[in-house]
Amino acid sequence: MKIIDKIQQAQKDKQIAYSFEYFPPKTEVGFANLIDRLGRMSQLEPEFISCTWGAGGSTHDRTLELCSTAQSLYGLDTLMHLTCTNMGKAKIDIALKQAKEAGIRNILALRGDPPRGHEYWTPVDSQFSHAIDLVKYIRQEYKDYFCIGVAGYPEGHIDCPDKEQDMLHLKEKVDAGADFIMTQLFYDADVCVAWIQKCRQHGIHAPIVPGIMPIPTYQSFRRMINLCNVKVPAKVMHDLDEIKADDQKVKEYGVHLAVEMIQYLHQQAGICNFHISTLNLERSTRLILEALHLHKASESIQPSKVSPWAPIHDPARAELWDEFPNGRYGDSRSPAYGQTTHSSGQILPTSQAIIKWGLPETEDDIGQLFVKYIKGELESLPWCEERLQTESDAICQRLCQINQRGYWTVSSQPAVNGASSLDEVYGWGPKGGYVYQKAFIEFFVAEDGIEDLLKRLGKDESITYYATNQKGDFSTNVSDADEAQNAVTWGVFPGKEIIQPTIIEKASFEAWKDDAFGLWREWEEQYPPNSKSQELLHAIGQKYWLVNVVHNDFQQPDLLFDVMLST
Known part of the structure; x- marks a missing residue:
């Protein structure tokens, strides 16, 4: 009606x-x-x-x-x-x-x-x-x-x-x-x-x-x-x-x-x-x-009745399983997957874009914008709406080095081994708990550097990666037999099952790919047609790869960055 x-x-x-x-x-x-x-x-x-x-x-x-x-x-x-x-x-x-x-x-x-x-x-x-x-x-x-x-x-x-x-x-x-x-x-x-x-x-x-x-x-x-x-x-x-x-x-x-x-x-x-x-x-x-x-309250979905081994389709657990949080790195099975972060980026009217990002004409100009963002000299990038979180201070120097090497980062986190849930930098969730993180990094890299990079990453069994370009070419060292949801952030709290709010997997990476490259297209639209800046941004979107790398041994916080910077 x-x-x-x-x-x-x-x-x-x-x-x-x-x-x-x-x-x-x-x-x-x-x-x-x-x-x-x-x-x-x-x-x-x-x-x-x-x-x-x-x-x-x-x-x-x-x-x-x-x-x-x-x-x-x-x-x-x-x-x-x-x-x-x-x-x-x-x-x-x-x-x-x-x-x-x-x-x-x-x-x-x-x-x-x-x-x-x-x-x-x-x-x-x-x-x-x-x-x-x-x-x-x-x-x-x-x-x-x-x-x-x-x-x-x-x-x-x-x-x-x-x-x-x-x-x-x-x-x-x-x-x-x-x-x-x-x-x-x-x-x-x-x-x-x-x-x-x-x-x-x-x-x-x-x-x-x-x-x-x-x-x-x-x-x-x-x-x-x-x-x-x-x-x-x-x-x-x-x-x-x-x-x-x-x-x-x-x-x-x-x-x-x-x-x-x-x-x-x-x-x-x-x-x-x-x-x-x-x-x-x-x-x-x-x-x-x-x-x-x-x-009226529904007794069938009260937390006290949730079985920790209940499958996701079990009504007793279904209300709660994807609550914290959802979005780009949430569980791709979730109905709320991609709710707020997938298509959001800092795209500005042309005059403001020029004030913030200038008129880049070379790939080095673009690389410098990423470095400035890591150093806090730039408030945002098209993929990053706000300044870096405080937790990134621990890896800021390494991130700058990585970006200077031509790996333009759009997301990252340091490894954490059992920080208090009340920790001012890494803490989240209810008090009395502990939080853990695997180091991961996501970045764009030029096509001529992708083959060498993936060879280096593939030498360490504790590292997994996904890589793709705008055309849909895809590479990973995760076999079909091993493909699973890789929890890179989790928390252990009193009286609760382990909460895994941040998951990296093939399905979520592929879903994010179109938006990630779409932001290059939107960025190029901020500049006049046929201008050097527009042509540069268009070319980058066409030839660069998006790569997500996870170091699965969170007790070795520096290894991922050592491998990324090795020759």
Whole structure:
């Protein structure tokens, strides 16, 4: 059914209603596990669920499959996101036609993100440059068949610094036929209340559904707010800084904050509908609903009933097994694999890119940027949103040497042998535990140096590697018989099974490859066509290899770097 009817009914009844957002995982097994998780979370009885749409239709098939499966298998009403950036009319026609054939009645019409820093970028189809173009087209072609939602930005759209103009754009989308507004994530409820009041003052009377994103981990939270340019109240940041080393406490704080915001918006602004961005995880969402007394606790998935040897598909363990954390180096089987780190990078408008990274014309110029980043003289690189973590201080000198040798690092960590979970540098997780790490390093290297490097790495049995290039050529010293998930970070805590939040494996490496090389393409787009900088960055993306190396003996912290620097 059209979800606008449910949204309006909740407002009429003045009762809190909720819905969930999901995204298509990057791996086949992750998608299969999300379908299982969706079945469990359907028991929480959301009013509807939504599924995101990849840039340029990159997740078209998966998004459609997830929506149609949720409807046919679990009886859930679905809201399919649809973006028009980099989508020609033919693609949009196909997406809408297939959505209707699948029985999907609800579309969240979005502009979507053009390539970041798009001064030299040209849309695929000038007919669809903004979300309002998509709203008008859907109404023109399908009349009232679809319920249409549009995005609202309580803090203003990142590409529209004039908030008054942004408000007028929102009114135009509603006047063009949008049925409701769904907000971008925020963490200051007062800002959202004030924005809702301004909407009403501007004659925007469509129902508003705030988007609520529980805080997953401290690091992923920092990435998200930087990527979306979201402001966070000083008290919230202070509270999180105090507990950032304890992942469990961060999650608990995130649940508490989400509950507070929902209650405040319900009481102060009369908002009754809330859309929870689950990040494909389930525990925080369930705890939020229980705290709001919207759903009874499920005894079947309480931690006390979890068997340490239960397989992942066991419902008793399934809620918990992939909670800390997920992303680029998480478990590729997880429904949440790749949630926030896969496609995020520091791509800037051209003027800012030149200020930050200059006008590189040689490979040595690029190498110097990587060295400056390691030394802390550069705040970010396209693959690295923030400055290096404190733990990298222990290997900073070696990293500089490696980068000067032409191995441009995008990720690394030192070996750790039983540091306290409260250690200011290496600690994480609950107190009273110990954490361990294998040294690993990930980098780009020129094609003419890859053969010699892999020969050197292959001489030490304690070292494993994966290597690939943009064309898909692949090399590894991990045999099919030995292929397994290689935990490179793990923690041992009182009363808990061993937690392995960071895993390196073939599936995750291959899934990350497209994004890693895609960032070279996005970087080159920051410079004028046919300029030396653009040609250089394009050539590097074409001929360089991405390599991930793990030293599996964490009691020898220097060996990996010795091998990397040997001749």
